[in-house]
Amino acid sequence: MEYINYQTQDQWQGPASQQSPIDIVLEQTTPRPLADQPLTVSFVGDQALTRDPRSSGDQFIGAGTLTLGNHHYHFLRLHFHDHSEHLFDGQRQDAEVHFVYQDDQGQTLVLAMLGIRAADGEAGFDFAPVINGQAGSAYLNQFFANNQGYFNYTGSLTTPPLSPDVTWVVLDAVHPFSSGSLALIHDLFADNYRAPQPITVPVYHYYESGK
Numbered sequence: 001m002e003y004i005n006y007q008t009q010d011q012w013q014g015p016a017s018q019q020s021p022i023d024i025v026l027e028q029t030t031p032r033p034l035a036d037q038p039l040t041v042s043f044v045g046d047q048a049l050t051r052d053p054r055s056s057g058d059q060f061i062g063a064g065t066l067t068l069g070n071h072h073y074h075f076l077r078l079h080f081h082d083h084s085e086h087l088f089d090g091q092r093q094d095a096e097v098h099f100v101y102q103d104d105q106g107q108t109l110v111l112a113m114l115g116i117r118a119a120d121g122e123a124g125f126d127f128a129p130v131i132n133g134q135a136g137s138a139y140l141n142q143f144f145a146n147n148q149g150y151f152n153y154t155g156s157l158t159t160p161p162l163s164p165d166v167t168w169v170v171l172d173a174v175h176p177f178s179s180g181s182l183a184l185i186h187d188l189f190a191d192n193y194r195a196p197q198p199i200t201v202p203v204y205h206y207y208e209s210g211k
């Protein structure tokens with residue numbers, strides 16, 4: 001499998017629309033009550049996620065649903081980025097997981113989970129069973145809490161063809177990933193992140209007030 005080359009990403013040709021990823025600067029986001037557009041994520045099935053090698057990076061195919069407000073999506077696949085693609089206040093995190101969804105009209109939504117190395121003595125999220133074909137989709141449920149805040153903007157895929165009109169849901173918390181998971185992600189997908197792109201659209205921050 002020939003993978004895309006991140007060293008030559010400045011030559012990638014994309015549409016002249018809002019591209020992803022972006023640097024999310026909290027002070028420049030527009031706050032919204034989470035109750036206006038709650039996020040619900042659920043994964044189903046004990047059958048191991050299927051690994052699908054693609055030039056854009058290996059995909060892990062599973063099953064589940066996501067609801068954003070009244071809009072329903074079904075889960076297609078996830079993949080990993082070694083170092084995060086989205087930045088928080090200019091800071092790159094250790095890894096980013098992209099959960100790719102589609103609605104009945106074929107519109108794409110990507111849920112992004114940014115991770116940082118778990119503190120000493122903290123287990124952290126363990127993605128090794130997913131990568132090693134030992135976990136079903138339902139295994140992923142443990143990584144999602146209720147009422148999670150998130151950033152929401154309209155961007156693009158972060159690999160060619162850089163397709164536009166992708167709904168992004170970037171969880172606003174940085175999650176602890178196990179050191180074993182980060183090592184595995186680095187070994188398999190070293191430095192597969194795209195540089196942040198200029199921001200031309202509003203970025204909304206949905207969160208529970210008081211949190």
Ligand SMILES: [Zn+2]
Pocket residue numbers: 079080081098158
């Ligand atoms: Zn991705």
